[in-house]
Amino acid sequence: MDEWKQNAKFLIVDDQEFNISLLHRILTRAGYTNLVTTTNPLQLEALYREHRPDIVLLDLHMPEMDGFTAIRCLRNWNEGEYLPILVLTADVTPEAKKRALHEGANDFISKPFDRTEVVLRIQNFLATRFYHLKLQERNQDLEQRVRERTRELELAQAEILDVLGRTAEYRDDETGQHTKRVGDLSARIALGLGLSPDEAALIGRAAPLHDIGKIGIPDDILLKPGRFTSEEFARMKEHADIGSSILQGSVFPVLQAAGTIALTHHEKWNGSGYPNGLSGEDIPLYGRIVAIADFYDALTHERPYKRAWTKEEAISEIIAQSGQHFDPRVVEVFLDIIGSEAPFNIARGD
Structure with a gap:
């Protein structure tokens, strides 16, 4: 001194x-x-x-x-x-x-x-x-150490979420790319709907866990190449509740959002979805967003039990399902995004 x-x-x-x-x-x-x-x-x-x-x-x-x-x-x-x-x-x-x-x-x-x-x-x-x-x-x-530690924790959280998402998809999508694509598209839709960048990024990180409940579904049902029997479909639908049960009770916003998405992304705008038959805006917005992102990506990529639809076929089906399966406002934003070729990846910070 x-x-x-x-x-x-x-x-x-x-x-x-x-x-x-x-x-x-x-x-x-x-x-x-x-x-x-x-x-x-x-x-x-x-x-x-x-x-x-x-x-x-x-x-x-x-x-x-x-x-x-x-x-x-x-x-x-x-x-x-x-x-x-x-x-x-x-x-x-x-x-x-x-x-x-x-x-x-x-x-x-x-x-x-x-x-x-x-x-x-x-x-x-x-x-x-x-x-x-x-x-x-x-x-x-x-403060610098706290920033560094916070960044490390954020990276660890992102990696854990990625691993969990790929775990859910591993049996019918060994690449694990479906969950990432759904996360990216969901974040873009969220931004297009006017949500803040932070909330859009949150949805992008949570959306890959939408089907985590599939880990509770037997392979003979999950990988079945043909149509489900009524009993098999009832069993398959349980993955929404299973996913919600896995994620419920978390204090972390991203896992809370993931729990909401897991439970509601198979609900339909007209009330004919599952597991709770919610309709219209009673379906949480996060679920409505991921529903269309998941549907589009699943249609346009090959799985062991189905061929890949063309982009045009998938878009036509989504337009036909506007107001039935999907929220019409979300469909409009989705169509604007799919029509744009600009690369974008808010969920991973690009």
Whole structure:
């Protein structure tokens, strides 16, 4: 600290050259050499911004800009950082002191100067400044560590969600790309509907878990190449409740959203869906968004039990199902997005 104090930066403003010279001698003899001085208070801002002083010694009564105004300006410029301001004055009236303190002065040095008093007061305030800067550095270091740790946790969460999504799809989509595509398309639709970028990204991260409940469905049903019997279809429909049960009770927004999506993405606008026969806007918006993203991607990609539809075939079917299976407003946004060839991936931050 002693070395730092000796290298501390001073800014001295006094319209009397004699006072400047006297303070310069006192401070130089005390070992301080980094001194910037001016007799023109109008140079205060330029000198402050150029040198970023550790302490300011300021005359109270000066022409063109008095000390009160100078103190107020300094407090505005340093944006809350601890900067000792010592007022140099022969005006020791209670009114002057109160006003200077109100504007942000820290202490007073009376004229004529007493060398010992000047040096001791400056030493005390520089010590406070030193510890303030060290505390600020420590806080910045901690904030950086928190940011780094938060980023690590976010990456870990994203990886876990990706693994969970691919786990659900592994038996009928070994590439795991279906869940990613559904997440990406869902995020784009959410943005198109006017949701905030943060909420759209949340949907994009949650949507890949829409079919996590499939892990509870036997292979002979999940991978069956033909049509389901009524009993098999009833069993298949259970994956919505299974997925919701897996995800329920989480305190994390992304898993809460995923639980809602898992439960409701097979509901239909006309009320004929499952598991609860919800209709219209009683179906959560997240479920309505993922319903169309999942439907489109499933149609346009081959599975062990079905051929891939063309893009045109899938779009025609979605248009036909607007107001029946799908929310018409979501269909409109979906069609705008599919008609655009601009690459986009908000869920993964591209």
